[in-house]
């Protein structure tokens with residue numbers, strides 16, 4: 596019990612110390628995000644959030660984590676992703692290299708720890724969908740999807756941090772209450788490590804703003820998919836695979852929707868732009884803080900739908916159909932947002948006062 600408490604509390608402390616130590620260094624080595632093109636923030640911002648969260652986690656897990664969390668494998672694989680992200684923050688690596696390293700990390704999860712998707716639950720109402728040999732490629736796609744989905748949310752202050760907090764809180768809740776209390780330590784530790792980062796990123800510490808960088812957003816994506824697989828695929832699983840979709844609904848829907856929109860426009864699905872949900876929210880006239888609040892609230896609502904579905908044991912097929920309907924609505928809304936808005940404005944102008 597004491598070491599569990601030390602693990603969680605020390606993650607907060609070590610992450611805070613790492614931020615304070617890395618902040619002056621980042622300026623000296625040039626690990627800063629300079630505004631240009633689609634990067635529209637003010638000033639050179641240190642890209643040390645991800646490195647600090649990882650360093651804090653590494654010390655806490657190395658000292659206090661129980662073996663059940665597989666701290667060595669987690670830190671090795673997460674470390675590889677953080678190094679990849681840090682190099683990408685510096686040098687803008689090629690898509691091929693990024694995907695190759697993400698794939699290798701996925702293979703590490705599958706073969707070193709046997710962490711993979713073997714069952715999708717009773718997804719279509721005809722009995723359990725087991726993946727057999729397809730389990731490995733599907734896991735690798737899910738790992739790459741989760742890493743990049745969270746990476747794409749990191750475009751306004753606080754967003755990647757808050758969306759991951761929503762997922763980690765929900766996962767920790769399921770694990771604590773439904774039979775995986777020891778595994779719940781990892782999401783709880785991640786939550787505590789993220790809090791100091793969020794305080795700096797959201798200007799709660801004046802004059803010391805930081806970003807998490809690709810190192811941080813990819814670390815979060817990997818940690819989320821790691822926990823979703825443990826939470827849904829272990830013998831003592833604490834929630835169903837379909838519920839996982841609701842716990843990461845916003846990053847997942849935003850990534851799939853933007854890739855579809857780019858393909859439909861004849862562009863590469865990997866071409867960066869300012870068309871993500873948070874960018875559209877800014878163009879609608881909300882400021883970054885309002886956009887953060889709106890998108891986080893939506894993520895909370897989707898996570899609550901997942902929790903309610905799990906609590907009431909609503910059949911998987913119903914939860915999947917509902918998710919597909921929400922996703923279709925999301926795509927329709929984003930595709931037609933400007934037409935819908937101008938129609939609303941026209942009606943408001945025409946209607947008598």
Ligand SMILES: CC(=O)N[C@H]1[C@@H](OP(=O)(O)OP(=O)(O)OC/C=C(\C)CC/C=C(/C)CC/C=C(/C)CC/C=C(\C)CC/C=C(/C)CC/C=C(/C)CC/C=C(/C)CC/C=C(\C)CC/C=C(\C)CC/C=C(\C)CCC=C(C)C)O[C@H](CO)[C@@H](O)[C@@H]1O
Nearest residue numbers: 737740741743747749750836837839848851865866867868
């Ligand atoms: C490029 C970009 O956008 N850039 C952003 C970014 O800029 P930044 O500078 O940071 O980054 P860069 O530009 O430098 O570069 C970014 C990175 C790259 C260029 C590299 C690659 C990028 C990618 C986009 C790779 C994506 C690759 C993939 C393999 C993803 C493909 C996706 C899919 C095929 C969808 C996968 C969906 C799944 C269903 C799998 C589930 C996935 C999970 C993660 C959940 C797993 C959990 C479980 C426990 C499993 C449960 C699973 C089930 C029960 C579901 C089973 C599903 C079915 C049977 C199918 C039926 C389901 C449906 C029909 C529902 C489907 C609906 C949905 C999935 C929604 O950031 C900047 C700042 O923001 C930005 O400006 C810039 O543009």
Ligand SMILES: O=c1ccn([C@@H]2O[C@H](COP(=O)(O)O)[C@@H](O)[C@H]2O)c(=O)[nH]1
Nearest residue numbers: 628634635636749750751752753796806
């Ligand atoms: O907390 C944050 C994180 C990011 N931003 C802005 O988004 C871009 C994202 O850069 P990528 O290289 O595409 O990841 C960053 O340059 C900032 O302009 C932010 O404002 N706050």
